[in-house]
Amino acid sequence: MAAYGPFEGRGLNQIAVAGKSNVGKSTLINRLCRRNKLARTSSTPGKTRLINIFLLNDAFHLVDLPGYGFARVDKKEKARWGQMMQDYFASAEELKHVLCLVDIRHEPTEDDRTMNRFLRESGIPFTVVATKADKISRGARSxxxxxxxxxxxxQPWEIICFSGEDGTGREELLNRIGEVLGLQEI
Ligand SMILES: Nc1nc2c(ncn2[C@@H]2O[C@H](COP(=O)(O)OP(=O)(O)O)[C@@H](O)[C@H]2O)c(=O)[nH]1
Ligand SMILES: [Mg+2]
Structure with missing residues (x-):
């Protein structure tokens, strides 16, 4: 049994969205799904405590992983988070790729590095997505x-700059997902 609970449509490929709380995971999912409030975006960090799964065009599932590095959660909560992630990664046979979100304006945290190391060691392919790209000028990106x-x-060219605010990077991201899943069209 999957740690993230039973849901309809098992067997479809999964793309997981990882990153610290408030980095823009839910916003990105909403943008990709062209919906509002689907992934419950919030201005309260750490609100997504459970793994939520969204179906995109009947083609694959987008998995909204609970955010990490939320300072206000206690030890017990952190342990619960760790266990949930461990169970998910251990049992998600359909997982094909992880989108690793970081805020373009901030240096990655220790948690970001840990996630990065974990994915590399586990051989799980990933793409780094720099969110909130609208917050800086194009010229300042590099x-x-x-x-x-x-x-x-x-490498810089491997990173997708994304904005849920103005739609920057949406097409590039959909193309990347299409590529990694071997889909003709999304
Ligand atoms: N300016 C800007 N704000 C964003 C962007 N993505 C998310 N946000 C804001 O950042 C906050 C957290 O976003 P959310 O998607 O809930 O983050 P999550 O905790 O990773 O799911 C919200 O207030 C969003 O409106 C973006 O691309 N640009
Ligand atoms: Mg969220």
Whole structure:
């Protein structure tokens, strides 16, 4: 039994969305699904405590993983989070790719690095997505991407700059997902 509970449509490929609380996971999912309030975006960090799954065009599932690095949660809550993630990654046979979200303006945290190390060690393919790209000018992007590249050991051209605010990077992200899932069209 999957740790994230039974749901309809098992057997479809999954793309998981990971990142710290408030980085923009739910917003990104909403943008990709062209819906509002579907993934319960919130301005309260740490609100997504459970794994939510969304179906995109009957083609694959987008998995909204609970955010990490929420300072106000206690030890017990952190342990619960860790167990939930461990169970998910251990049992999600349909998982094909992880979108690792980081805020374009901030250097990745220790938790971001830990997730990065875990994915590399587990051989799970991932794409780094720099969110809230609307918050900086286009010309400043490479300056902001440099520390992210250093921390997560990726090249700048491998990162997708994304904005849920103005739609930046939506097509690029859908293309990447199509590529990794071998879909002709999403
Ligand atoms: N300006 C801007 N704000 C964003 C973007 N993505 C998310 N936000 C805001 O950041 C906050 C947290 O977003 P949410 O999607 O709930 O983050 P989650 O905790 O990772 O699911 C909300 O107030 C969003 O409106 C973005 O691309 N640009
Ligand atoms: Mg959320």
């Amino acid at each position: 300056k902001y991407l440099a520390p992210i590249c250093r921390a997560l050991l990726v």
